[in-house]
Amino acid sequence: MHTIRDSKNSLFFIVVPLGFEDVAQTELRHRLNALSYSVADIKQSKGGLELELPLDIGLILNHLLRIPTRVLLRLEKFRCRDFPKLYKKTQNFPWTPFLLGKMPKIHVTAKKSRMLHTGRIEESISKGLQDYFKAYPPSKALLAQGDSTLPPPDLYVDFYDDHCQWSLNTSGEPLYFRSMKVQRYVLQAPIRENLAAALLALFLQQNKLNDKPVLIDPMGGSGVFLSEAWAINHPLDRPFAYQYFKKNLSRPLPKLNNEFLFSHTIYRDIDPKALAAARHNLAPLIEHHLLDSSTGDLFQSPAMTRLQTLPPTLLIVNPPYGVRLSMGPITLLQLLIALIERYTPTLMGLIIPKDWCQGAEWGRASKFAKSKSYRVVLTRPFQNGGLEVVFVIWEHTL
Numbered sequence: 001m002h003t004i005r006d007s008k009n010s011l012f013f014i015v016v017p018l019g020f021e022d023v024a025q026t027e028l029r030h031r032l033n034a035l036s037y038s039v040a041d042i043k044q045s046k047g048g049l050e051l052e053l054p055l056d057i058g059l060i061l062n063h064l065l066r067i068p069t070r071v072l073l074r075l076e077k078f079r080c081r082d083f084p085k086l087y088k089k090t091q092n093f094p095w096t097p098f099l100l101g102k103m104p105k106i107h108v109t110a111k112k113s114r115m116l117h118t119g120r121i122e123e124s125i126s127k128g129l130q131d132y133f134k135a136y137p138p139s140k141a142l143l144a145q146g147d148s149t150l151p152p153p154d155l156y157v158d159f160y161d162d163h164c165q166w167s168l169n170t171s172g173e174p175l176y177f178r179s180m181k182v183q184r185y186v187l188q189a190p191i192r193e194n195l196a197a198a199l200l201a202l203f204l205q206q207n208k209l210n211d212k213p214v215l216i217d218p219m220g221g222s223g224v225f226l227s228e229a230w231a232i233n234h235p236l237d238r239p240f241a242y243q244y245f246k247k248n249l250s251r252p253l254p255k256l257n258n259e260f261l262f263s264h265t266i267y268r269d270i271d272p273k274a275l276a277a278a279r280h281n282l283a284p285l286i287e288h289h290l291l292d293s294s295t296g297d298l299f300q301s302p303a304m305t306r307l308q309t310l311p312p313t314l315l316i317v318n319p320p321y322g323v324r325l326s327m328g329p330i331t332l333l334q335l336l337i338a339l340i341e342r343y344t345p346t347l348m349g350l351i352i353p354k355d356w357c358q359g360a361e362w363g364r365a366s367k368f369a370k371s372k373s374y375r376v377v378l379t380r381p382f383q384n385g386g387l388e389v390v391f392v393i394w395e396h397t398l
């Protein structure tokens with residue numbers, strides 16, 4: 001079965017974080033809109049979105065999507081139960097336009113199949129590729145279309161149910177690497193950028209007020225939420241693996257409406273080192289006079305003035321768990337008291353451990369939230385750094 005459909009369309013599989021397939025699909029549709037392209041069918045599965053697109057449109061998505069981890073180009077899927085067939089298939093597939101005669105890094109997985117020996121699978125494909133490259137060297141014209149300073153994109157080989165699927169990783173480094181790593185200051189326990197983008201998207205979907213909101217992170221660390229808020233409508237500025245075979249796409253990056261979605265932002269953290277890192281990472285917000293940043297202890301600092309937090313105010317926070325404060329281990333109730341007393345946000349999104357969402361502690365926190373006219377409008381479980389957590393959004397109902 002060929003998965004490159006016709007001369008116009010290619011099949012793409014966009015890998016997205018588990019539990020965020022819906023917001024990733026909404027983002028994808030927005031971006032396709034900006035590219036004046038619409039698709040009826042997006043197949044949503046656990047951790048991925050599959051759709052057919054013209055090759056250049058699929059590749060351009062690398063620059064524009066904030067929630068996915070990578071964009072895979074599906075090359076071929078075929079039934080395969082023996083090595084001679086795998087070799088033959090490899091030797092006969094038209095690889096030149098993508099690999100330009102160079103051996104890619106090969107990643108193999110094999111499940112529920114007769115062929116399970118990943119080392120032998122890789123060997124067979126390498127041999128097939130070598131023989132193919134000998135028989136079909138790339139033309140000069142084809143080589144000139146790519147950027148030879150980059151390595152070829154990685155080839156993923158996935159065996160499942162006696163079917164072999166070949167995919168190219170057109171992104172290269174995962175898309176949550178927003179720019180060259182050296183440019184970013186990182187502290188312990190930051191949330192991954194694409195997860196922060198997904199949470200912000202969910203959060204913004206809940207905002208029903210028309211005025212531009214203030215965005216607050218009272219335990220901001222290296223500033224991931226605020227930098228993602230800034231970056232929502234900016235294309236990624238970094239290289240992608242596809243540029244190895246196509247350095248110039250047939251269409252330009254679309255002009256996104258990159259008006260900032262918030263009136264301004266407020267950053268606090270108890271740690272001066274975190275503040276210094278955040279101020280480095282949030283330089284564009286500082287440059288545009290959109291950031292109010294300082295050190296501050298959430299449990300000690302005075303309440304914000306009304307002017308600083310004129311509604312709508314959106315507060316998002318990834319608090320430290322299991323940390324002991326002077327009054328003992330931090331609890332959900334203490335967090336809610338501190339956040340509501342200091343900020344009275346219109347919407348409040350917290351990442352909390354799964355076990356905080358049940359039992360007596362949840363009961364106490366809910367009772368307090370209700371007494372202050374807050375109600376839960378969304379709960380979204382996901383994994384953060386291997387930990388089961390839930391993103392909970394409360395809305396102020398007055």
Ligand SMILES: C[S@@+](CC[C@H](N)C(=O)[O-])C[C@H]1O[C@@H](n2cnc3c(N)ncnc32)[C@H](O)[C@@H]1O
Nearest residue numbers: 190191219220221222269270271297298318320
């Ligand atoms: C898990 S980190 C999250 C940081 C940020 N959201 C991110 O993803 O990069 C928690 C942050 O809370 C800060 N913090 C701990 N106790 C605090 C307090 N009492 N007031 C303000 N910030 C605090 C820590 O310094 C740390 O930077």
